[in-house]
Amino acid sequence: MTLSSLVNRYVDRIADRLIEPIDKRVNQKFYDFPLGSKPWAVEKDYLDLWDKTKQIAYPQTDGYEKETGFAMDKTWLDELALLTQIVIKPHDLCYQHGRLLYSALSQMVSKRPKSSISILETGTARGFSSLCMAKALSDADRPGRIVTYDVLPHSTKMYWNCIADKEGSQSRAELLKPYQDLIDEYIIFHQGDTQTQLNKIDISRVHFAFLDGGHTYQHVVDEFDYLKNRQQTGDMIFFDDYTPNHFPGVVDAVDEICQQHGYSKQVITISDQRGYVIGEKL
Ligand SMILES: C[S@@+](CC[C@H](N)C(=O)[O-])C[C@H]1O[C@@H](n2cnc3c(N)ncnc32)[C@H](O)[C@@H]1O
Structure with a gap:
């Protein structure tokens, strides 16, 4: 054995021992109550917010549902939103992306022959958007994987x-127990930063993607980079947070992607805080 292979073997052995503690250290912040060390509010506060939010009319979303011919069950949506979208934050609450995702995906699925649908999402958070997409697949009686x-x-x-904090701290797996059937059927939760982890899985085709993770130009461009050779005509990308005043980097990235890579660009603006782009590969 040469000296250099001996040194390499020694370095590998040390690296093997260090990799797990270093990974843990770097990611510690995500394990140590990243969204707060105690409940933010009491049950009544969340219920009041829910009552207020679910009564707001959204003609833009109604219009998109009419255009696609698919609308989500409102009671199901509101119940899921109470668990996963009604939070204490300084901005107005709005979970219209759930309805839009459902309609866009349902329409796409209806145009395809009976094949399995492959979906990639960045930015799971509490699981709201994954479950809205799973509901669309389930209602269409289609196999798929998110x-x-x-x-x-x-x-x-x-x-x-969220309202479930009254039960004490919980994992996402525990939080979403009421939706276990949909999860078992469709959803794979992957923990990791898309910047470093996305390339470690190989999904050969992504029929539908929802990008809602990091909200910078670079995140969106890098996530699209993963998708660009995995989509074909008719496949779709739903971009969240197309809001020039709040996320100019996202807007620049989405404009560039749609223009340079042949995607149609349907902009749906709900308010100056919430806007989306639904892109279809031409
Ligand atoms: C706006 S939230 C997603 C909301 C969710 N899609 C929904 O509809 O409820 C953004 C999420 O992206 C995650 N995130 C941010 N940057 C990320 C990255 N680089 N890789 C993976 N996740 C990221 C955050 O932890 C956060 O949970």
Whole structure:
């Protein structure tokens, strides 16, 4: 054995021992109550917010549902939103992307022969958008797989700044127990930063993607980079947060992607805080 192979073997052995503690250290912040160390509010506060939010009319979403011919069951949506979208935050709450995702995906599925649908999501958070997409597949009685990424772990207890915090800290897996059937059928939760982890899985075709993770130009461009050779005509990307005043980097990235890579661009603006682009590969 040469000296250099001996040194390499020694370095590998040290690296093997260090990799796990270093990974843990770097990601510690995601395991240590990343959304707060205690409940943000009491049950009544969340219920009041829910009552207020679910009564708001959204003609833009109604219009998109009419255009596609698919609308989500409102009671199901509102119940899921109470668990996963009604949070204490300084901006107005709005979970219209759930309805839009459902309609866009249902329409796409209806145009395809009976094949399995492959979906990639970045930004799982509490699981709201994954479950809206799973509901669309389930209502269409279609097989499929939703791979969803987040830096937040799936099995670590935390407070989620949501109504379920009254039960104490819970993992996402526990939080979403009421939706276990849909999860078992469709969803794969992957913990990791898309910047470093996306390329470690190989999904040969992504029929539908929802990008809602990091909200910078670079995140969107890098996530699209993963998708660009995995989509064909008719496949779709739903971009969240197309809001020039809040996420100019996302807007620049989405404009560039649609223009340079042959995607149609349907902009749906709900308010100055919430806007989306639904892109279809031409
Ligand atoms: C706006 S939230 C997603 C909301 C979710 N899609 C929904 O509809 O409820 C953004 C999520 O992206 C995650 N995130 C941010 N940057 C990320 C990255 N580089 N890789 C993976 N996840 C990321 C955050 O932890 C956060 O949970």
